[in-house]
Structure formats: structure tokens, C-alpha cells
Amino acid sequence: MKPHHHLDDSTLIGYSAGALPAAFRVVVSAHLSICQSCRERMLDADAVGGQLVSLQEGASMSAEARNDIMSRLGARPAPPTAAPVRRGLDHDLLPQPLWPYFGETYSDLRWRTIGPGVHHIRSRGVDDGHLMLLRIAAGRSVPMHTHGGNELTMVLQGAYDDSLGHFAPGDVADLDSDVEHQPVTSPGVPCVCVAATDLPLRFSGWLARALQPLFKL
Known part of the structure; x- marks a missing residue:
């Protein structure tokens, strides 16, 4: 698996400095x-993140949080390696950073239907x-939409355009909020993604807008 679209x-830099919301950190960890x-x-982000923390010495940040970030940045470890693969089960395993929030395997997921051909699972x-x-x-196509804030989505299985x-x-x-798009999933197999958002989506169509409070997207 060699991604072509990256962070x-x-x-x-936000991840390195500990400034991302928790949901976004999970998706970043899965991609990494x-x-x-x-x-x-x-490695470059760690260097920039360290400078940002230094500039925030006078800002409101707990000593514990600052020390934790500086310790991690100052150590300058080698880039993290990929998660170990359990032979014979790798096709059924989610990326390891997702395990605490969804479980380990695709076969154990319990999906909730939110529309024709569309299912989701909220994290714990x-x-x-x-x-x-x-x-x-x-x-299938997702309704045309923009984003009220930021969205970070990683494809796990299948594909879309x-x-x-x-x-x-x-x-x-x-x-970010400047992007308007309408993903269309590829033929063959369902598209499974993990997504983080900080504000609700903004759908263009009236029906999707009407159903949005029910599905909490």
C-alpha cells in the first residue's frame, strides 16, 4: 500500500506540536x-513544532504539557515504523491506531445504516x-457538500473519485471549508473510510440538509 494523497x-506540524483535536490525531496516526x-x-514537522512550542513559552500552556511536547521533540526519534502485521489476519485488521476506538477487525464491526448503501460507526x-x-x-455518490470546518478522511478499503x-x-x-466536492465510490467493493471532523458538513441539496440532524454528520 503506497498512498498518493498525503497529509x-x-x-x-499540528500533530507534532500536540495542537490537533483528538479525532484528527487518530486519523493522522492511522495514516502514519x-x-x-x-x-x-x-522529522521536519518535529523541528517546526519545537520552535512553535518555544514561541509559546509565555502563552497559556501547562508545564506538564509543555514538558511532554519538548521531551518528545527534543528526543528526535527515527520515523515510526509501520505497525506489526499478524500473519493470516492482515486482510481483516484495521490500522492499529484505530483499535481503541473501533476494535481490531473489520469482521467484528457493527454498522449502522444511515441511508441507501451508506453505513457508519461512531467512535468510542x-x-x-x-x-x-x-x-x-x-x-454510489455522496451528496455535494462543503465543510463547516476541517475534515480529515483516510481510505481503508475500496476507493472513490x-x-x-x-x-x-x-x-x-x-x-478545509474552501473545498466543495462530491465523492463517487469506485465499482467493485464498498469504500470504507475513517473520518474526523470538527464541525458538521454543509450539504448543498435540501434533502441531505433535512436529514443531517438525524444522522449527525
Whole structure:
């Protein structure tokens, strides 16, 4: 698995400095667990993150939090390696950073239907931002939408296409409120993604807007 769509530099710096909401940190960790390119870029992000923390010496930050970040940045460890694979089960395993929030295997997931061919699972244990798994049937389109804030989505299985390109397993869409798109899943198998948002989506169509409070997207 070699991703072609990667994390923005600002996202990596925020992750390094401990400034991302919890839901976004989970998706970043999942991508880093399989993407060598972004793990290497984390070294540069660590250096920038350390400078940002230094500039915040006079800002409101607990001594414990500052010491933890500085300790991690100052150590300058080698880029993290990919999570170990359990032979014979790797096709059924979620990325290891997702295990505390959704469980270990796809076969144990319990999906909730939120529309024709669309299912989701809300994470457990994340209060800072919204974290969910989405499964969309092959050959379906998501309603046109923008984002009230930021969205970070990683493809786990299947694929989709939108105005930004083709997104396959491992790819991430690192989006802000300026992006309007309508993902269309590829034929063959359902598209499974993990997504983090900090504000609700903004759908263009009236029906999707009417149903949005029910599904809490």
C-alpha cells in the first residue's frame, strides 16, 4: 500500500506540536502507520513544532504539557515504523491506531445504516472532535457538500473519485471549508473510510440538509 494523497504540512506540524483535536490525531496516526513518506516528513514537522512550542513559552500552556511536547521533540526519534502485521489476519485488521476506538477487525464491526448503501460507526472514547467509520456501497455518490470546518478522511478499503482526484487505500483527503466536492465510490467493493471532523458538513441539496440532524454528520 503506497498512498498518493498525503497529509498537509500544517497538519503534520499540528500533530507534532500536540495542537490537533483528538479525532484528527487518530486519523493522522492511522495514516502514519502505513505511509513511509509522511513518517519521514514528520522529522521536519518535529523541528517546526519545537520552535512553535518555544514561541509559546509565555502563552497559556501547562508545564506538564509543555514538558511532554519538548521531551518528545527534543528526543528526535527515527520515523515510526509501520505497525506489526499478524500473519493470516492482515486482510481483516484495521490500522492499529484505530483499535481503541473501533476494535481490531473489520469482521467484528457493527454498522449502522444511515441511508441507501451508506453505513457508519461512531467512535468510542473521543470527545474532542467527531471520529467515525463510513462504509459506502460501490458506485454510489455522496451528496455535494462543503465543510463547516476541517475534515480529515483516510481510505481503508475500496476507493472513490472526486474533483480532487482518485483516492485509494491509504490515501488521505485533508480538507478545509474552501473545498466543495462530491465523492463517487469506485465499482467493485464498498469504500470504507475513517473520518474526523470538527464541525458538521454543509450539504448543498435540501434533502441531505433535512436529514443531517438525524444522522449527525
